[in-house]
Amino acid sequence: GQSLEQPSEVTAVEGAIVQINCTYQTSGFNGLFWYQQHAGEAPTFLSYNVLDGLEEKGRFSSFLSRSKGYSYLLLKELQMKDSASYFCAVSLNGAGNNRKLIWGLGTSLAVNP
């Protein structure tokens, strides 16, 4: 079976750094996505990791360890607008371009002043 696990809630203070973890067990792995979703809105793409290591994109960074089935999203210099749900999603291998995404249940991040 396929499983992705994330903490359900994380709380942090404005200006701080927060890390949201994602562990996965899947049959076939192509890459791992991170998405942000504000309440009542559609998800927006943050990052996509295929190879091991850290990818930095402004205040957001994403790390992947394929051997450990582990990823994290790192948010620096937290702002109130970062309060949202964050989802990891795994892309499963398939023939040709056939790729399916399996999503975690999401982590609700609350940034307090």
Next chain:
Amino acid sequence: NAGVTQTPKFQVLKTGQSMTLQCAQDMNHEYMSWYRQDPGMGLRLIHYSVGAGITDQGEVPNGYNVSRSTTEDFPLRLLSAAPSQTSVYFCASSWTGLFGPGTRLTVT
């Protein structure tokens, strides 16, 4: 560039009714997909398409049909609505997932 558009934004159906949720994109993306999102369940893939004329099932395809006659359009059909299909439906295009605004569907 209108991005990904979905219609309608809200819909109420009675059990047994059928309807089509529309999704269109004007960016010439080959990959398009449909998800449903329920509280506490994250997003679940219903169907996806890798190009015109090619569709495949996702995680929860039962009760839904799709077709992809053009690159631009990827409609989702509910064959006989059930209360369990009450959800928010998102259409996405491109491999990285550019999402439409969603359709909130209630089945009574």
